[in-house]
Amino acid sequence: MHYFNVLIVDDEEDFLETITNRLKKRDVDATGTRSGEEALEVLKEKTFDVVVLDIKMPGGMDGIEVLKEIKKLYPLTEVILLTGHASVETSIEGMKLGAFDYLMKPIKLEELLQKIAQAIEKKDAQEQKVRSAQIKKLLRYW
Amino acid sequence: MKTLLYKDLQRKMLILTMVVSFAPLIVLGATMYYQFALTLKSNTEEQIKYRAQAQAEAVDLFLKERTAILCAMADTHSFREMVQEEFLSSIFKVMNLRAGAFVDLGVIDTKGIHQAYVGPYDLRGRNYYEEPWFAEVMSRGAFMSDVYMGFRKLPHFIIAVRRRENKESWILRATINPGILKEIVRSAQVGRTGDAYLINRDGIFQTQTRFTGDILSQSNLKTSLFGKRVTTVELKNDQGKNMIYAGSWLGNDKWLLIISQNPTEQMASLFAVRNVEIFIIVIGFLAIVMTTVFTTRLAVSRIQQSDMKMQELNAQLVQSDKLAALGKMAAGVAHEINNPLAVIIQKTGWMEDLLAEEEFQKSRNLDEFKLSIKKIEEHVERAKKVVHNMLGYARRMEPRLENVDINDTINQTISLLENYSRINNIEIRTDLSKDLPIIAGDQSQLQQVFLNLLTNAIDAIGKNGLVQVKSQRTNSSIYVSVSDNGQGIPVKKQKNVFDPFFTTKEPGKGTGLGLWVSYSIIEKMGGAIRVESSVGKGSTFTVEVPIVARERR
Numbered sequence: 001m002h003y004f005n006v007l008i009v010d011d012e013e014d015f016l017e018t019i020t021n022r023l024k025k026r027d028v029d030a031t032g033t034r035s036g037e038e039a040l041e042v043l044k045e046k047t048f049d050v051v052v053l054d055i056k057m058p059g060g061m062d063g064i065e066v067l068k069e070i071k072k073l074y075p076l077t078e079v080i081l082l083t084g085h086a087s088v089e090t091s092i093e094g095m096k097l098g099a100f101d102y103l104m105k106p107i108k109l110e111e112l113l114q115k116i117a118q119a120i121e122k123k124d125a126q127e128q129k130v131r132s133a134q135i136k137k138l139l140r141y142w
Numbered sequence: 143m144k145t146l147l148y149k150d151l152q153r154k155m156l157i158l159t160m161v162v163s164f165a166p167l168i169v170l171g172a173t174m175y176y177q178f179a180l181t182l183k184s185n186t187e188e189q190i191k192y193r194a195q196a197q198a199e200a201v202d203l204f205l206k207e208r209t210a211i212l213c214a215m216a217d218t219h220s221f222r223e224m225v226q227e228e229f230l231s232s233i234f235k236v237m238n239l240r241a242g243a244f245v246d247l248g249v250i251d252t253k254g255i256h257q258a259y260v261g262p263y264d265l266r267g268r269n270y271y272e273e274p275w276f277a278e279v280m281s282r283g284a285f286m287s288d289v290y291m292g293f294r295k296l297p298h299f300i301i302a303v304r305r306r307e308n309k310e311s312w313i314l315r316a317t318i319n320p321g322i323l324k325e326i327v328r329s330a331q332v333g334r335t336g337d338a339y340l341i342n343r344d345g346i347f348q349t350q351t352r353f354t355g356d357i358l359s360q361s362n363l364k365t366s367l368f369g370k371r372v373t374t375v376e377l378k379n380d381q382g383k384n385m386i387y388a389g390s391w392l393g394n395d396k397w398l399l400i401i402s403q404n405p406t407e408q409m410a411s412l413f414a415v416r417n418v419e420i421f422i423i424v425i426g427f428l429a430i431v432m433t434t435v436f437t438t439r440l441a442v443s444r445i446q447q448s449d450m451k452m453q454e455l456n457a458q459l460v461q462s463d464k465l466a467a468l469g470k471m472a473a474g475v476a477h478e479i480n481n482p483l484a485v486i487i488q489k490t491g492w493m494e495d496l497l498a499e500e501e502f503q504k505s506r507n508l509d510e511f512k513l514s515i516k517k518i519e520e521h522v523e524r525a526k527k528v529v530h531n532m533l534g535y536a537r538r539m540e541p542r543l544e545n546v547d548i549n550d551t552i553n554q555t556i557s558l559l560e561n562y563s564r565i566n567n568i569e570i571r572t573d574l575s576k577d578l579p580i581i582a583g584d585q586s587q588l589q590q591v592f593l594n595l596l597t598n599a600i601d602a603i604g605k606n607g608l609v610q611v612k613s614q615r616t617n618s619s620i621y622v623s624v625s626d627n628g629q630g631i632p633v634k635k636q637k638n639v640f641d642p643f644f645t646t647k648e649p650g651k652g653t654g655l656g657l658w659v660s661y662s663i664i665e666k667m668g669g670a671i672r673v674e675s676s677v678g679k680g681s682t683f684t685v686e687v688p689i690v691a692r693e694r695r
Contacts, residue, residue: 012481018488025495106484106526109491 004120005029005046009039009066010054010082022109028116036061040069047074050119052112053099054082055090064094071098076126078119082107148442155438163430171419175412182412183405190332190388190401191372197330197338198372198390198399204326205394208244208318209284209301211237216305216314224249224314225258234260243322245298250276250313261317263294279304279313286394289320289348289358297357299348320357324349327399335404340397341365348397354379363387365398376405458670465640465661472642476529483522483529490518528653546583548620548687549574552611555592559600566605570596573612578620582690587663591671594656595624595683601647602628602681615689619669623684630677639673660685 006028010016016032023030031048033039037060039051051070055063067079081102083091091102100119103111215233216224223229234247246261254271270276279285279302289299302315323340327349330338340348341361350357367375368389379385379402388401494515502508556570563570599609603626610625631639631646638644640661645654657671664671668688675681 012485014485015481015488018485018492022488022492022495104530105480106487106522108487 003029004049005031006116007039007042007048007051008032009034009036009051009057009063011035011057011059012054019109019112023113026113028113035059036063036066036069039066040073043070043074043077048077049123050100050116051077051079052082052116053079055094055102056083064090064097067094067097067099076123076130078123080112080115080119148446151445152438152442155441156434159434159438160430163434164427167423167426167430171423175416175419178415179409179412182409186403186405187374187386187388190386190403191374191390193330193332193338194388194390194399194401195372197327197401198392200326201323201340201397201399202393204243204323205286205301205392208316209286209303211240212301212303212314212316213284216303221249221251221305221307221310221312224312227258227260230258231260237316243318245317245319247317248315250302250315252280252311257312265293268293275300275302276313280311286396288342288346288396291358320349328352330399330401333403333407335407337402338400340392340399342397354402361400363389363400365389368398461637461640462665465642465658465665468642469658469662479525479529483526487519487522490515490522528655543582543690544585545580546585546588547580548578548588548613548622551585551588552592552613552622555589555596556611558593559596563600563609566600566603568600568603568605568607568609570609570611573610575613575615578613578615579689581620581687583667583687584663587667588687591660591663591685592622592624594660595685598656598683599624599626599628599681601652602626602630604628618689620687620689621684622687623682625680625682627680630680631673631675632677633675636673636675640671 006023008016008020008023008030010019010032011034013034016034020030020032031042031046033042036053036057039053043051053063053066053070057063063081067081070077070079075098078100079094079098081091081094081099082105083102091099094102100122101115103115215237219229219233224233230247230249234244237247238244246259246263246265248259248261248265249257250270251257254269254273254276256266256268256270259266275285275287283304285300285302287299287301289297291297297320298317299320300315300317302313304311304313327338327340331352335353337352337354339351339354339361341363342348343365345361345363345365347355347357347359347361355361362380363377367373368391370391372388372390374386374388376384376386383404384406385402386405388403390399391397392399493511496502497508497511497515502511505511552572552574556572559570596609596611603609607627610623612621612623612625614621614623635644635646640657641654642658643654644658645652661671664685664687668690669686671686672684673681674684
């Protein structure tokens with residue numbers, strides 16, 4: 001069984017807590033953070049396979065900024081965006097910036113799990129490519 | 143109220159235009175009339191002045207001629223010859239033959255005794271020594287009298303000349319009929335009221351006048367009014383009428399030739415001009431009134447029309463403003479609702495998860511819990527659907543531009559609803575124009591609109607009915623109308639049909655968003671949706687889509 005972990009970023013505490021609990025209950029290694037800044041802090045300590053990021057977080061760092069930062073520092077980490085409606089355009093912009101996909105709130109857990117699974121698959125494929133590229137590189141200097 | 147306003151506007155325009163056009167017309171007319179009158183008057187004056195002068199010269203000439211003849215006779219004959227009455231008579235004949243106008247001829251000696259006489263009166267032997275003219279003629283050599291009655295009781299005047307012969311003086315004297323003067327003078331009179339006559343320095347008539355007075359009566363004219371040259375004066379005559387008098391002194395300075403004329407007579411042409419002027423002004427007046435009335439009416443009705451159009455436009459603007467504001471609000475509300483919904487769904491999910499644990503399985507109310515959770519989820523789902531309808535359809539996205547065949551889109555939409563309509567026994571009939579152009583637009587959005595309209599039409603009928611879909615085009619737009627023979631919409635509700643959350647369907651059956659979303663979509667395309675409906679007969683929704691050239695990316 002492949003092991004993977006998920007970081008959830010959302011300023012709505014109730015939501016964050018519940019979804020983290022539910023994911024944990026399904027044996028997903030889920031961590032919740034309440035702001036973009038916090039998330040970036042956590043990412044320094046630990047590598048995550050998938051980040052579920054709420055785009056609209058009033059007060060702190062904007063979701064899109066966080067996304068840019070993550071994609072810059074950890075390009076192999078997949079990001080799933082959560083959005084209210086008004087940010088559909090923002091979501092699309094997010095996709096262009098390298099997010100894996102977006103989900104419209106309110107979401108069902110099953111949907112989220114599905115998306116996470118897809119993201120992991122993509123990430124694996126990506127890593128596989130990186131690895132084979134590295135191998136080729138090594139072979140060349142053989 | 144409004145019509146009063148337009149009436150007022152029309153009245154003001156009328157008055158203004160008329161004042162502006164009449165004022166110059168009238169001023170021009172008056173000025174021309176006045177100028178013409180002035181010119182005419184001075185012309186008239188010039189004319190009678192000229193005539194007075196000419197006639198005075200004629201009279202002068204006449205008198206000089208007579209004096210000259212008399213002088214010639216006196217100078218060429220001796221006293222002795224002249225006192226013989228036969229000789230005198232022959233001379234008198236010769237004189238009258240050549241010149242005429244002599245009434246009699248006499249020879250008077252130094253002592254003033256009439257020595258010889260030829261003429262109709264017996265004047266021989268009369269002594270003129272005491273007469274004032276005798277002394278004058280003796281001292282000055284020639285004399286012409288005023289007209290007077292004298293011994294013979296007839297108006298006449300005399301010309302007398304002196305002849306010196308061997309230190310003796312004698313006088314040749316002739317009487318002249320003033321009637322001849324009258325003839326000469328009268329030829330200067332003109333018109334029905336004109337008069338011409340001679341007066342002496344005292345203002346006494348020297349000729350018979352036409353109207354003014356008898357010979358030798360007082361004319362009441364002040365001769366001092368007339369200067370050395372020809373002078374005109376305007377005076378009231380005895381009847382109180384204004385008359386122009388032109389006076390010219392004769393060469394002897396004794397007599398004044400007067401021509402009088404009523405100025406109004408000359409003014410006849412002026413009146414003719416005035417009448418023509420009045421006629422033209424009246425015609426112009428009528429023409430101006432008619433054109434002004436016509437143009438102001440036209441202008442006001444144009445204004446009225448454009449006002450009405452403005453109002454319509456304003457109403458449309460208000461409508462779209464209202465919808466935009468409502469849309470914004472709805473979107474805001476939707477977003478605020480989304481977050482709590484998200485939490486609720488997670489919380490219930492969590493509860494579900496927990497209920498699955500072993501310890502709860504034996505709980506007596508487990509099923510009740512599960513049912514409640516399921517209901518909560520169901521209703522959250524319902525709320526989510528409303529919010530998604532609001533947000534999902536009316537995305538703040540510009541419509542995509544792809545090539546759209548409107549008829550195709552309509553047919554596709556109808557096929558989606560075929561089952562639904564067949565179940566309810568509703569026929570969908572189409573009448574699609576064949577020459578619709580392919581336009582650039584967003585097909586899925588248009589389909590959304592048609593779907594909404596068709597669903598509404600079917601729902602309005604309920605069961606058993608007819609829905610007609612028609613497409614047409616004009617130069618700039620395509621019109622698609624969807625008509626049903628359902629229950630119709632009351633006039634009061636018609637203006638609300640495009641409001642979000644407005645629905646006539648049963649609670650839970652319609653969200654009240656379909657038409658609102660359709661409206662937003664069509665408006666974004668630059669088109670419009672209109673509704674016509676009457677209760678009991680059905681409704682027609684017409685969508686106008688502007689023809690946008692394809693391949694304009």
